[in-house]
Amino acid sequence: METRAINPWKWQDQRNYVQAVEVKAVNGTLYCSGQTAIDADGKSSDADMATQLTQAIANLEHLITEADYDCKNIVRLNVYHTDINAFFDGFHILQDWVVKHGIRQATTVIEVKSLFETLKVELEATVVK
Secondary structure, X not given: OEEEEEOOOOHHHHHOOXXXXXXXXXXXXXXXXXXXXXXXXXXXXXXXXXXXXXXXXXXXXXXXXXXXOOHHHEEEEEEEEOOHHHHHHOHHHHHHHHHHHOOOOEEEXXXXXXXXXXXXXXXXEEEEO
């Protein structure tokens, strides 16, 4: 698999994402459903945004690993959240995780009115190999 980041500008570099990702010679593509702060028993978290973001990241990473893919090969990450201020208060959690894995992904961050039950954040990814 070969990827190429396309960045006509430099400002997105500080935010740890790219404007576009070209992928060639793919051996597989994993389309992940939105991952949230739901535990292994299916119970939705009622914790704060930062705690839920940490759990959603852990769930996404577990799913990707279980499917025999690598987080570093995430090429698309959509983030849905219910509170812009709370999300950006904990944004460093997501940033640190992206940097830790060397992920260079196209990203969209969207505030929504609500998510399932008590959930506050959801991560939807596309991963290649």
